[in-house]
Amino acid sequence: MSSPAPAFAPSSPAQPAPLTKKILTADHPTWCPGCGDFAVLAAYYRVLERLQYPHQNIVTMAGIGCSSRFPYFVNTHGVHYIHGRALPFAAGVSLGRDDLHVFVFGGDGDGFSIGGNHLVHTGRKNVRMTYVIMDNFVYGLTKKQTSPTSPLGFRSKTDPTGALDQPINPMRTLVNSGASFVARSHATQVNHMIEMMERAARHDGFSVVEILSECVEFYEGAFDAAIPRKGGQFRVVEERKNDGTPEDELRHDSSDELAAYRLASQPWPGVFGVFYEVKRPTKNRLEADLIAKAREKTKSAGDLELLQSSFRRLR
C-alpha cells in the first residue's frame, strides 16, 4: 500500500543504533568553501536523524553537477547517475521497491534544463520520492556558464555581454509539473530547510523542494536579497490554518493551484515555504491497485501456471 514514509517497518528486525550525523557521514564534500550546498547536506543529515528510517532502506541519488556529488557524502545506499536523468532512475527504484525511501539531489541545470522533460513527467505520474533542487542560477561544475535560472543580463562565459534568454521560473514550473508537494527554501535558513525537507519526505507522492544555494565562486551574492543579515528579507509563506478566523482567509491555501502560481509570480526574491500540497494517488499506489486487480482476476495463479496458460492459448 502506498502511504507516507513512517508506515514502513524496518526490514531488519534489530536496528542497531539510531541514525546520527556521524553514521550518515561519508566522504568529505568536494564543494568550494562557503558553498551553500554544505548547509543542504547538514539539513539532510538532520532530516534523516528525525525520520529514523531503517538505514539500509534509504537511497540517496543524484544526476550530474556540483550538487549532484551529494551521494558520495552520505553513507546510505547511493547512486550517481547521468546528467538530467536521475528522476526516471529514482522512479524505477521507487516503483520497484515500495519499502525504500528515495531522495534525489540535483542542481538547476540537471532539473530545469537537460532533465526538464523528466521533471514534468515524474510530476505527472506522481511517483513517490523527494527531490531537492539546489538552485544556484549558474553552471558551477563546468565553471560559469548561463543556467536556465540565470537572470536576464547575467554575465557568464557563454553570455559575456549578459544573458539574453528569459529564465525559467522554478516554482511555476514545479507547480505546473504535477508534483503534489512543492516548497521553496534558502540554504542560509537551516531550520526552514529542515522543516521543508522533512515535510517533503513525509509527503505521500512526488515532493520537490527548491533550495536557493549560493555559488560563492561564480555567482556571489545571488541570493542576498533574501538574507536578512545582508539587508534582505526572508519572507515565509503564511499557510492557512483553517481556524475559521477572518485573517485566515488572507493566508495561503496550499491546495489552491492558482494561489500557488500567484506566489510563484511574486517579484524577486519572492517568498519561501510550501506553495502547493495536495493528496493525489501516487503511481506507486495505482500500479499496486492494477496488480491487485490482475491477481484477483487470475485468482492469484502462480507464475508457472500463468505462463503455461498463456502458451496453451497459442496451441
Added chain:
Amino acid sequence: MVLPVTTPAPGADSAVSAERRAVHDVVIRLAGNSQDGIQTIGGFLARLAGRSDQDVMTYMTIPSTISGGPSIFQVRMGSGEILSSGDQADFLVAFYQHSYDSHVHSLRQGGVLIYDSDHVTPNPDDKRFTAVGIPITGATVEAVGGSSKDKGKNLFVLGLITRIFNLDVAKVAALISERFGGKSEDIVRNAMLAFDAGYGTPADNLRDCLCRFDAAPARASGRPQVTVDGNLSLTYGLIAAGVRHGAGYPITPWSTIMETLRSELSKYGGIFVQTEDELGAIGYALGFSYSGHLAVTGSAGPGLSLKMEALGWAVMSEMPLIVINVQRGGPSTGMPTNVEQSDLLQAIYGSHGDTPRVVLAPKDVEDCFYIALEACRIAREYSTPVLILTDQALATRIEAFDEPDLAKLMVDPKPDLSPRGADFQPYPIDRVTRHAPPGAPIATGRYPTVSGLEHDEMGHPSGNPAQHMRMTAKRREKIKTLAASLPVPAVHGDADGEVLMVGWGSTWGPVREAVNRLRAGGMRAGQVHLRHLHPLPPGLDEIFRRYGHVLVVEMNDEGLYGFGQMAMMLRARYALPSIRSITKTDGLTFRISEIVSGVTRNLGRNGSHGAHA
C-alpha cells in the same frame, strides 16, 4: 454461384496433373489491402499448420500508414523443416488490380493465381499460370448479405483455400469461433457464412493443378506445438527468465513487446512503465535493476541511439539490464516497417568510452524465447547489460515450435536482500560485481555508491590513472570470461570445403536453405550461425580456416570498405582475407536465390582477396 473460370497453364495440363508432384510444403501469398483482414486469415493458416503438427513460417508486409494501403501475408507450411517463407509463391490470391500488378511476379511458373474478378483484370496473354477468376467481393456480399458489404472477403478466401488444400474444416471452424467468439453471435455467424460460401466454391479441380500437399508425419517430441510471432516469443521468454519489471517508449516494431509486457506483468506482480522518452525508459529500467529486479527496456534503431549514454553508465556501474533492439531499416526514421540488420555496430560499440557489453541475436522465432532466458542468465551472472538484436522480420513472422518445458525453465524473480558481510564491496577488482540492492543491510554499516564516475572498490570516485586501467581491465575481463564459456558453434553441412556461409540473427533459415541447395548442386559448403555476436564464441578461427571462402550474409550495407558490419568485425578479429560479404538493403528478408547468386558472384572473384581488389 458462379463457376470458376479456369485457364490452364501450359505446365498444368492433364498429363502433369495426373502425376501431381508430391512436395512437402506449399507457399500461399495473399495480396490485398491492410484493412481486408488478410493477416487474420494468414494467422489462421499458420495456427492451423501448428495444430496439425506441421512446420510453418509466415512473412508479411504492413504499410506504415495508419489504415489502408497494400499489404501481403505469405504463409509457407509443410511437413519438412521450413527454413524461409519461400522465394516464390505456389498460390497467389489477388484482391485488387494493384495486388495483381505488384505480386504476380512472385508466383512461380505453373502456380495458381486466384483473383477477385470483381476487381482484377489479369493480363490475358500471360500464360505462365493457372489463372482462376472468382467474384470474391460479389460472392461474399451475396453470402453474408445485410449491411456488412464486402467485410468477410478474407473468410471467403479462407474457405476457398480450405477447400482447395483439403484442410481440416473442423479445425478451421474452431479457429474462427475462438477468434470471433468473444464478440456478438452475429459476427461469428457472418464469418461462418462467408467461410462456407468460399468452401462451397466448386474448385476441386484446382487441386489437380497444384502439387499434392501431404499431411505431416507425426513429430518426435510429443510436445504440443505453439504458433507464435517473434515478439511474443521473446516477451514470454523474458517472463520465464524472471523479468517482472521494465520500461519503454512506443516505436515500431518494438511496441508489441511493451504492450504485452504492460498487460502481462501485472498478473505476475510486476510493473511495466510507458515513459516520457527513450532516455527515461532506460532510466526506469536501470532503477528497477538497481532495486534488485533485473529489468528490460527496448526499442528500434533510433530509440537505441537515444539510450546510448545510459548504456555507458550501465557498463561503468556494472548494472544488469536487458535491452531489446528490434532492428528496422535505417538510418533515422528510414524504413520503419522493413527489416535490416544495420544496428550491429551500434549495439556492440554504441555509447562513449570503452564499454564492453554482451550482444546476442536469436536465429528464429523459437530462439527468441530461449535467447531471452540466456540473456537474463548472462546479465545476472556477469552483472552486465545484454542487448538482444532481433529484427522486424522476426518480430512479425509466425512460426510453430514445440511448447517449452516451462516447469524446468522458470526462473525465480525474487531480489536478493540478504545481509552482506563485512567483506562486501560492489566493485571488487578480482571478482565479478554482485550488487547489494537497497534494503540489503551491510555488516560494516558502510553503504556502497553505484557510480558512473570511475570508482574504487566501494564505488567512491577515483581519478587515479592506475585505478582506471585496473577497472577498465576488470570490465573487459569479465566479458572475456563469458566468451571462454560459450560453446563452439556447430557447423551445418560439410565440415570443410569451398564455402562457409556465416550468418547472424534472422538470416539463419534462408542461409541454411541456400547451403542445402549449394550442396545439392555439388558444392562442398557449410554453415555457421552466430547467436553470440559479442563476445564471439571460441573456435571460429579454426572453423573459418577449413574453407576457401567465408561468406558473411547480412541485411546491411557493404559500407565504404566493401564489407557488411559482421564481416568487418570478423575480419578485424580473425584477420582472414577469405572473409567476404553478401549484403543487401532492400528492406526484405533474403531470398534463397539471392544468397546462392551472391555465392556465385563471390566465387567468380576467386583469387582477389579483398572485396574490392
